[in-house]
Amino acid sequence: MRVLLLSYGSRGDVEPMVGLAVRLRELGVEARVCAPPDFAELLEGAGLPLVPIGRSLKEMATEAVTGAAEPLSMSERAARLIATTYEAVVEVAEGCDAVVATGLVPAAAAARAVADERGVPYSFVSYFPNYLPSPHHPPLAWPGRPLPADVTDNRVLWDLNAEALNDLFGEPVNAHRASIGLPPVDDVRAHVFTDRPWLAADATLAPWPRPADLDVAQTGVWIRPDGRPLPADLEAFLEAGTPPVFVGFGSMPVRDAADVVRAAVEAVRAHGHRVLLSRGWAGLALTDEADDCFAVGEVNQQALFGRVAAVVHHGGAGTTTTAARAGAPQVVVPQMADQPYWAGRVAELGIGAAHEGPTPTTASLSAALATALTPESRSRAKDLAGAIRTDGTTVAAELLRAAIGR
Template identity: 55%
Template sequence: MQVILSTYGSRGDVQPLAALALRLRAHGVPVTVCAPPDEEHARFLGALGVETVPVGESVRALVTGKLPVKGDIPSRAAVLAGRFQEAVSSLAGPGDVVVATGLFPTVAGAQAAAERAGARFHHAALQPTALPSPHHRPFEYPMLPYPPEVTDVRELWDLNIATMNTLFGEAVNGARAAAGLPAVDNVRDHVNGRSPWLATDPVLDPWPQGSELAVRQTGAWLLPDERPLPDGLSAFLDAGEAPVYVGYGSMPLPGAPDAAEVALAAVRAQGRRIVLARGWAGLTGADEAADCFVVGEVNQQALFPRCAALVHHGGAGTTTAATIAGTPQVVVPQIVDQPYWARRVAELGIGAAHDGPTATVDSLAAALGTALAAPARDRAREAAALVRTDGAEAAARLVLER
């Protein structure tokens, strides 16, 4: 048996699969990862010794380029689904296991390949809003909004079937046709299957009872990071009071060109120093003041515990890393599942949820005030002790159990 892991997304999608790949390899299982061709992904996976097959176009180029309009999505999705179907088909055989995460059409392409090959398939969601539940709303695609008068969650999930068919029916059934498989009417439920996996932490994201899906929640797939902090950053941290970290990861922030200036002013309004992560938005401290240190790729596991608070976009991986660090956080959510994680941070009392994707100096300073206060600090430390760290091992055992 070999295992093919498939994903399409940013670092937050690739890193969990790397964690699972290493756990499977520790059990003696051969693993190949199908992932986007971005140089940063290739460098990251190569350093871990993970065998990788590049598939599709650069995610960074896709995210930072021109935003797609409604008419573009079905055709672009069909191309991605087809490429992943071809890539996984070239690897999978009878008795193998395929585990897929990432963008829906790429999961569908991997699934079609697994079905054609006679391989076992698992869809692993890295966030809950992709999975139908009466306890949360489906993600709303801006180009296909739900009728404003519909507020019942179950009815919204029923409408979501038509939305997914409209956007991704061509992609799913095109990949199935290429694999010699019949078309399906409900692409969402077919791709999810009856028992999808949920790779999130039960403290941050408790999957409720009473859902129709038999979801198997493993915990987040965490990858230990032993990299030291850069010498300059270590010296900066040692030289004064704990700073506030601000970084928006793979979010390009086209609607907030002044995000760095806003962050600097808001953090300084709290009397704090700042560590500013460039990310895909290219944030930088233009004034080059001594109270600001700008970083690129950095070990979050080493940095986050040394910060007073963390301002970020609310990706699943960053939110989990912040929670494990025991550091209060401010989530400024941008897209997809990020509003969900912002709400969970506020509900748990481990930080603050910013109202909307674009921060002002006053709004960010106010949210930071909440995060830096004693109740959030205390609750963040308490929550850190509750987060499970064996999610990748739990997922590896699910692969091996049959």
């Protein structure tokens, strides 16, 4: 049995696929992982070969923040991504029994085309509920396609979302399908998401409200086991004083990074805590050389987050879940996409605070930390940690076996 796993997105999109690939390997199933070239080291660390697709996502995200991106329409970008993804994947799909995809819609559409050509099952997975149509929540707004302020009916908003995705991606999706001899589709979203998508998120942290229009299979979160030790210099910093506050934005570029770091350091110090800064894709750097601050690169957050006072982050699905599993209070400073959803859930569950807007100041971050650092927030975070299930990859593997018929 062989499965093709495709994710064109940030580390938070790719790492769960690696977790599923590792679990499949333990069950005797071969998994081929297709992802942006940025994540070769991540795959190598798991003993998995990477099938690289598309351009460096870090380069593209940085260009978007700095305004240096190539002046192409979204449809033109989609056509390019569909073609490059298909070309990279079609050969390695030979002999695969199923395809699982997530990430950007055009890349997932290319994965669906490969599955259709091969005549094998295809599944789409989301890592957060409100990427999927439901009467219980509105869709995400696409760039240049804001949700109309005068419409509050979620079903109407999702109808508008389907129209927007057809306008943006219908032509490039169908042009590519025609070029390889496949029939056109009239609903891009339904074609890519299918009528039974998977939701790889914890049901306590991110429940799927029912009844809903889609028959969503919530597997639970897909966790990549990480047994790496923390670096010696980080261990020394942790042992040298009280638990620090972790500050990091993962694979999100950040505008005015120096100002963000300055605000974060001042806010954390105002609460009497040390600072542990994660450089991330934003290249965050410390503003002074005081011994109450320490900067790290990519480290094992599963081992780290249980040893910090709080986690200040962008609100990606992976970081939110890892902090929740560790019982660490959180401050979410959402930048885009699913991150406002996770910020809202952290606040609703009482395990931290949602920062208002993407740009923290010393005052705004200090106010959020005042909530996250309370004994009540820590107690609720500890209680929630024990409720998060860790068998999501096993559930997904069983779904794959059922779909393939083995």
